[in-house]
Amino acid sequence: MIIKLPIRQLVELILRSGDIDSRYVSRDRMQQGTKAHRYLQQRNRRLFKDYQSEVWLTLEYEHDGIGYLLEGRADGLFRLDDRYVIDEIKTTTLPLEQINEDFNDAHWAQAKCYALMFGIQNCLQQMDVQLTYFNLETEETATFAKSFEIKELEMFLKELLAKYSKWAQFTTEWIQIRDSSAQELSFPFPVYRKGQRELAVNVYRTIAGGQKLYVQAPTGIGKTISVLFPAIKALGAGKIAKVFYLTAKTITRQVAQEALARMREQGLKIKTLTLTAKEKICFCTQTQCNPEYCEYAKGHYDRVNTAILDALEKEDELSRTVIEYYAQKHKVCPFELALDLSLLADCVICDYNYVFDPRAYLRRFFAAERNDYVFLIDEAHNLVERAREMFSAELAKTAFASIKKRYKGRDKQLTKVLNGLNKVFVAYRKQCAERDHFVAKEMPGELLKLIQKYTAVCELLLKEDKILSEDSEFLQLYFESLHFTAIADLYDHRFVTYTEKRQKEVIVRLFCLDPSFLLAEALKRGSSAVLFSATLSPLPYFRDMLGGTEEDRILALDSPFDKRRLCVLTTDVVSTRYKERDRSRQQLVRLIGTFVQSKTGNYIVYFPSYKYLQDVYAEFVQVYPDLNVVVQQSEMTEQAREDFIDLFDENPEKTLVAFCVLGGIFAEGIDLKGSRLIGTVIVGVGLPQLSVRQNIIKDYFDSINSQGFEYAYLYPGMIKVLQAVGRVIRSESDIGAVLLIDDRYGRNSYKKLLPRHWLPYKKVRTCAELERNLKVFWSLFTCR
Numbered sequence: 001m002i003i004k005l006p007i008r009q010l011v012e013l014i015l016r017s018g019d020i021d022s023r024y025v026s027r028d029r030m031q032q033g034t035k036a037h038r039y040l041q042q043r044n045r046r047l048f049k050d051y052q053s054e055v056w057l058t059l060e061y062e063h064d065g066i067g068y069l070l071e072g073r074a075d076g077l078f079r080l081d082d083r084y085v086i087d088e089i090k091t092t093t094l095p096l097e098q099i100n101e102d103f104n105d106a107h108w109a110q111a112k113c114y115a116l117m118f119g120i121q122n123c124l125q126q127m128d129v130q131l132t133y134f135n136l137e138t139e140e141t142a143t144f145a146k147s148f149e150i151k152e153l154e155m156f157l158k159e160l161l162a163k164y165s166k167w168a169q170f171t172t173e174w175i176q177i178r179d180s181s182a183q184e185l186s187f188p189f190p191v192y193r194k195g196q197r198e199l200a201v202n203v204y205r206t207i208a209g210g211q212k213l214y215v216q217a218p219t220g221i222g223k224t225i226s227v228l229f230p231a232i233k234a235l236g237a238g239k240i241a242k243v244f245y246l247t248a249k250t251i252t253r254q255v256a257q258e259a260l261a262r263m264r265e266q267g268l269k270i271k272t273l274t275l276t277a278k279e280k281i282c283f284c285t286q287t288q289c290n291p292e293y294c295e296y297a298k299g300h301y302d303r304v305n306t307a308i309l310d311a312l313e314k315e316d317e318l319s320r321t322v323i324e325y326y327a328q329k330h331k332v333c334p335f336e337l338a339l340d341l342s343l344l345a346d347c348v349i350c351d352y353n354y355v356f357d358p359r360a361y362l363r364r365f366f367a368a369e370r371n372d373y374v375f376l377i378d379e380a381h382n383l384v385e386r387a388r389e390m391f392s393a394e395l396a397k398t399a400f401a402s403i404k405k406r407y408k409g410r411d412k413q414l415t416k417v418l419n420g421l422n423k424v425f426v427a428y429r430k431q432c433a434e435r436d437h438f439v440a441k442e443m444p445g446e447l448l449k450l451i452q453k454y455t456a457v458c459e460l461l462l463k464e465d466k467i468l469s470e471d472s473e474f475l476q477l478y479f480e481s482l483h484f485t486a487i488a489d490l491y492d493h494r495f496v497t498y499t500e501k502r503q504k505e506v507i508v509r510l511f512c513l514d515p516s517f518l519l520a521e522a523l524k525r526g527s528s529a530v531l532f533s534a535t536l537s538p539l540p541y542f543r544d545m546l547g548g549t550e551e552d553r554i555l556a557l558d559s560p561f562d563k564r565r566l567c568v569l570t571t572d573v574v575s576t577r578y579k580e581r582d583r584s585r586q587q588l589v590r591l592i593g594t595f596v597q598s599k600t601g602n603y604i605v606y607f608p609s610y611k612y613l614q615d616v617y618a619e620f621v622q623v624y625p626d627l628n629v630v631v632q633q634s635e636m637t638e639q640a641r642e643d644f645i646d647l648f649d650e651n652p653e654k655t656l657v658a659f660c661v662l663g664g665i666f667a668e669g670i671d672l673k674g675s676r677l678i679g680t681v682i683v684g685v686g687l688p689q690l691s692v693r694q695n696i697i698k699d700y701f702d703s704i705n706s707q708g709f710e711y712a713y714l715y716p717g718m719i720k721v722l723q724a725v726g727r728v729i730r731s732e733s734d735i736g737a738v739l740l741i742d743d744r745y746g747r748n749s750y751k752k753l754l755p756r757h758w759l760p761y762k763k764v765r766t767c768a769e770l771e772r773n774l775k776v777f778w779s780l781f782t783c784r
Contacts, residue, residue: 002060003171004241004372005164007072007113009343009364013305014163015106020289020297020333040089040134040141041076048078059117063161066168074114083147085128086115091136099133101144107131108146109160116153125150136459170312171344174271178346181269182236187229188266194560195221202555204230207374207528208239212552214380214543215532218559218757219726224252225259227376227530228347232263232270234374235346240527241372242365243347246355248382249669256349256378257319264316273318273342275350278335281320288469289333296333304332308340318345339364352383356522357390358486366525373526379668380531381719384545387515393487394509395451397425399477406473411461417453424450425506432501437692440497444508448488455481484510490518496696511693513700520547535722537753541715559729559757566729567737567777568754568761569770572746576684581612588741589620592681594767595739596627596657598774601678602648603655606662606724608684610634613659616683620659632660641665648676662686668723673730679737680728685744686717718753725758735781737774 041053055074060067076087088111092099108131115127126149133142161168187200199217206213207230217223231243245256253274260272279287284294291298307330315322318341327334342348343364353360355375365371377383404418424447431438458478462468469475487510494514500507512518523529536542539554571591574584596603607613613631621629630647633640644666647656652675660666663686688694694712702708721740728736738758744750746763754761764770 001172001175002067002069003168004069004071007070007110007117010070010160010164011106011109011113013167014160015109016301018299018301019291020294020300020336021291040132044076044078044087048080051076051078055114055118057114057117057121059120061157061161063158064165066165066172068161068168070113070117072110072114072117074111074118077118080128083126083128084118084122084124085130085145086111086118087130087132088114089132089134091134094135096133096135096138096140096142099142101131101146103133109156112148112153112156113160115148116150116157119150119153127153166309167344170309174269174312177269178271179236179238181267182232185229185232185236185263185266185268188225188262189222193220193222195557196226196560199223199226199555199557200230202553203227203530204234206530206553207231207234210527212523212529212548213531213555214536214539214546214548214552215530215555215557216536216539217532217534217555217557218561218755219534219730220560220732221557223532223534224255224378225262227532228256228259229263231374231376231530232268232347239372240374242345242374244355244373244375244526245347245349246352246375246377247349248352248379248386251669251671252378253349257317260347261317269316270347271312271316271318271345272347272349273323273338273345274320275338275342275348275354276320276323276335277351281324281334281338283324283327283334286470290469294333296327296331300332300336303330304337304340306330307332307337308344311337311341312344352377352386353390355525356383356387356519358490359390359483361522361525371526375523375526375529377529377531379533380546381533381535381542381723383519383531384515384542385716387519387546388512391487391490391512391515391518392510393480393484394507395447395480395484397422397429397506398504399480400425400454403474403477411457413457414461417450417457420450421447421454425508428499428508429501429506432499432506436501438499439692439696440499441493442497443488443491443495443510444497447508448485451481451484455485487512492517494700496700498693498696500692511696513697514545514704516545516547518547523547534726535719537719537722537755538715541711545711559755561729561732561734561757563757563759564780565735566758567774568725568740568758569738569773570740570745570761570763571765571770572743572763573765574741575743576608576612576741581615585616585619588616588683589623590767591739591741591770592616592620592657592683593624593627594770595679595681595737595774596655597624598737598771599678599778600652600655602652602658602672602676603679603681604658604660604666604677604724604727605681606660606667606683608662608686609689610661612683613661617659627657628654629657629659632658632664632666636665645670645672648672651675662724663720667720668726670727671730672727674734677727678735679739680724681739681741682721682724683741685742685750686720686724687713688716714749714753718750722753722755737777739770 044051053076055077057074058069058071061070074086075089078085078087088107090107111129111131115129119127126147128145128147130143130145195217199215199221202213203226228245234240235243247253257274260270283296288294289297307326310330311318311326323334323338327337354362400418400421407414455478491510494512494517496511496513498509498511531546539556543552543554574588574591576584592605607616617629617631662682662684698708698712701711725738728738762773764773
């Protein structure tokens with residue numbers, strides 16, 4: 001067996017010590033460091049004609065009977081006279097006179113390992129190593145060079161690997177245990193449900209072939225176990241090295257944990273880790289990662305390796321509770337402990353942003369050219385809008401005005417750049433004129449230059465005055481500005497600059513219209529991906545928007561449930577368009593009342609907006625005063641949400657009618673099985689409200705594929721409808737009815753988006769017709 005070991009991981013694990021000190025002055029170091037690397041690499045290409053940058057190196061190496069695949073990326077490689085030189089670039093804000101050649105052993109260690117790898121591959125006897133330090137503030141450099149015999153470098157590597165041996169021994173033994181158990185693992189249910197085996201087989205083939213698969217699998221198939229089981233089998237067969245299970249919501253994370261627990265009951269040995277956001281898992285009142293504030297940051301690196309081994313040797317399921325226990329036991333940062341443990345876990349369960357978000361993705365995993373990971377992406381229909389948000393950025397005029405007012409006279413450079421920003425925002429307000437908005441295809445160059453100056457000034461101020469690190473408003477705008485410049489680096493024809501005027505406020509957005517390219521690039525961080533949802537329809541649209549091509553596979557599965565247990569009714573006699581809502585409200589109220597009175601039970605009525613919900617509610621309770629009607633509030637705490645869900649009792653003696661918002665917190669992700677929910681009414685077709693934002697998306701896709709309305713309005717709207725209807729039938733024993741109310745349900749463009757397992761749905765035109773159909777449907781099951 002060969003252990004894949006990135007050089008950076010080896011060096012950091014063995015040589016790290018001391019405190020966590022992520023002071024705010026260095027939060028943009030990654031972005032600035034990248035630019036510094038590019039600058040120096042371009043300079044070196046002018047100095048050395050054969051200079052190569054970002055050189056990927058690998059070496060198979062055996063030490064003490066253990067095989068390693070060492071890998072990493074050297075910043076630079078060039079030839080000087082008759083010697084090859086490895087160039088390692090490091091950025092700093094320290095004055096360069098404070099840095100000497102012995103400043104940091106880990107910096108030399110990484111470069112020495114790269115030099116050895118290149119030297120062995122090319123049968124060399126000697127190698128040179130050059131360390132280049134770049135000061136981010138002065139843009140000055142300091143360079144140190146050393147020559148090494150290959151034998152000397154090999155001895156150094158052996159010393160590192162000797163210290164790594166306890167990790168290697170654990171990894172070797174564990175992988176053998178894990179793979180053996182995975183190979184022997186059988187599907188953890190007596191039989192496959194309809195469609196389940198087909199899904200599992202397709203997932204395995206996708207992983208084995210290093211491909212992407214886009215799956216629509218209705219509720220009830222058992223999607224989670226059907227993708228995790230073949231992924232674990234592929235892991236045991238050596239097809240992949242790690243599984244990432246990506247979710248948008250906590251509840252889907254829990255389903256994945258339960259599926260893995262079931263496989264453990266069948267004998268599977270696997271280390272799984274659930275990543276919790278730093279703000280949620282932090283032990284301190286404020287998330288300030290520095291030793292002066294946090295006792296867990298002070299000396300963290302002196303203790304963390306012991307904590308890692310302790311947790312790995314005793315635990316297989318590394319949940320939030322487990323992470324917190326070992327972090328307290330060893331007095332280390334729980335978030336950093338979780339990140340370190342994730343490197344050694346077999347399956348990582350986490351939010352989308354840890355793979356896709358440019359601010360948060362786990363760079364420690366994704367340094368390689370191509371990693372042997374699989375991404376299992378649950379509820380993938382959510383990823384389109386999430387990606388738009390991840391790859392967009394905005395800044396507001398009033399935020400800078402507030403900082404200007406609070407820090408007036410504090411610093412000349414700050415005042416100067418804030419005055420400049422104010423002028424630019426005022427100019428943008430004039431551009432908006434009477435339309436209250438302005439859209440440009442070009443990036444706002446003048447604003448961007450000032451934002452870059454602003455972040456540089458903030459960097460200096462934060463370095464000089466640590467008290468500023470406690471000013472949340474100052475820091476928030478600083479981070480937003482850094483994000484703005486980072487997104488500007490991604491800006492291309494898939495973006496627009498969208499400026500909006502709201503009274504005294506002016507907001508400038510770098511708006512990502514089409515995230516497909518950036519998602520495709522992010523998916524390259526793994527070897528394969530399975531994107532699945534109960535509502536990934538139409539599949540070609542989602543494959544297009546989620547970074548796929550026509551070469552990527554799609555799979556649509558039918559519902560495993562008895563279709564006769566779901567009654568779908570549509571009516572196209574009511575228009576729910578904004579201008580006609582007052583006129584049609586009375587008819588709408590009667591239809592809803594007829595539906596919920598057909599059988600005693602729990603119902604949810606979904607509305608396209610909270611305002612529309614309130615208007616209908618006011619009339620509904622007057623017409624049906626004896627019904628128990630509850631309303632989703634515009635803002636609800638976690639406890640209020642739980643209390644709301646608890647209202648849905650099993651086998652209620654009195655009918656409960658809940659008025660909720662389509663696309664809201666109760667329209668997906670809730671699981672009301674059996675008699676806890678027997679029917680839903682969908683008012684409208686879920687289309688996003690007409691807005692400048694959606695029209696910008698529409699115009700873009702009209703120019704790309706002539707499907708602007710579909711991409712901006714129709715498909716996102718109908719996904720909300722499908723998700724809401726999906727709350728009714730959650731298990732094979734469930735029985736339920738659905739009523740879709742809107743005149744557009746009579747159009748072919750809408751009807752063709754309704755799932756096959758809803759057929760044959762019936763169209764009704766009157767309350768009497770609705771009542772007759774429901775009476776017949778419910779009688780079929782009452783008699784049994």
